[in-house]
């Protein structure tokens with residue numbers, strides 16, 4: 440079976456390796472000149488398992504095992520390989536309520552090293568963190584931004600071995616190397632501009648350089664261009680994917696000490712997440728989409744402001760400094776990039792579509808780097824099942840996870856799921 444994957448980001452390259460391992464004849468096309476140079480290159484690549492949906496906790500947990508065993512997962516390749524530091528992660532929810540306890544319970548069921556720490560413990564173990572609550576987050580020019588809310592946070596969720604991948608671009612190149620070794624073909628610098636289904640049930644993809652590719656199966660792994668590629672194929676989904684502009688800023692780490700790495704923090708109480716960068720010398724900080732901030736939806740992913748802006752930089756760095764007062768703002772540094780968001784629930788769509796032979800792995804919503812090798816395997820199984828005639832809409836693929844051994848009903852990734860109950864933010 441010939442399969443053509445549109446998009447050579449971490450998702451497309453993961454699908455390529457997984458489908459090749461199932462014996463398919465795989466081609467990956469990307470309009471850029473190298474793999475992983477789309478939104479993947481900007482990823483913070485944090486690998487954590489705190490998610491609202493138990494199925495996603497299981498996939499993220501499996502992902503963590505894959506990243507930890509990267510060399511064996513890939514098999515022999517010659518390039519340098521990623522590293523996966525695991526300093527641990529604190530989640531600071533606005534309240535430690537039943538929802539939080541349920542998530543922690545689901546994580547514990549999968550033997551993830553997770554616990555809830557009370558404020559006294561946070562003060563004792565992570566004394567550099569200010570434990571005052573900043574909820575609800577405010578814009579920094581709001582008159583009450585610096586005012587005390589008069590209370591502490593209620594506690595934190597501590598995921599002991601959460602980590603991050605250095606670097607996401609290299610991870611994608613590693614996937615390419617492993618894929619090529621096994622026979623995956625890469626066609627770079629080629630932009631798909633038409634996807635036609637022919638009478639004999641095969642596809643013809645046309646590229647802007649006039650090339651034509653025949654295929655039995657097509658996969659949309661085009662990241663923030665996912666809705667454009669769906670339009671090329673004439674496919675509409677019950678869920679919407681849309682590019683969302685994000686900025687990630689870089690500051691000096693005031694506590695840099697190689698022997699004592701800084702934690703990763705997801706601070707929903709203040710509206711930011713951050714992690715160490717540059718071997719720990721720096722900190723990078725992104726947004727958890729607090730309600731007071733307008734979301735920067737983009738109409739054309741090829742035409743947006745890819746620099747950083749004063750207002751975004753100010754609000755993000757100042758929220759970081761609320762929690763971590765020793766940080767100094769310094770000069771504005773950082774990047775901007777696009778998420779491909781599933782607008783209704785911020786969960787990826789990994790599924791067949793109503794056009795037979797056309798599949799999607801899209802809407803990764805700013806948090807699917809960690810799961811990409813697993814989502815690749817999920818989609819490969821879905822393709823295999825559908826092409827053998829299984830009606831996955833009514834009989835969804837039950838995915839047995841190779842490292843952790845758990846089985847996951849993949850219907851929560853379906854295009855027909857309806858919006859599931861999630862945080863509606865990058866936290867998932």
Ligand SMILES: Cc1cc2nc3c(=O)[nH]c(=O)nc-3n(C[C@H](O)[C@H](O)[C@H](O)COP(=O)(O)OP(=O)(O)OC[C@H]3O[C@@H](n4cnc5c(N)ncnc54)[C@H](O)[C@@H]3O)c2cc1C
Nearest residue numbers: 446448450470477478479482483484485631662803808809
């Ligand atoms: C700022 C930022 C921070 C993030 N942080 C994290 C994190 O901490 N943890 C985490 O798990 N996830 C994180 N993510 C999310 C994660 O990085 C993405 O979910 C993932 O990288 C998406 O990969 P992709 O392959 O789907 O998309 P991309 O990497 O964007 O790849 C899509 C590819 O498709 C190509 N393409 C598009 N249209 C066409 C066409 N017509 N023809 C040919 N090629 C085409 C593009 O050139 C591109 O290379 C973050 C994302 C961003 C942007």
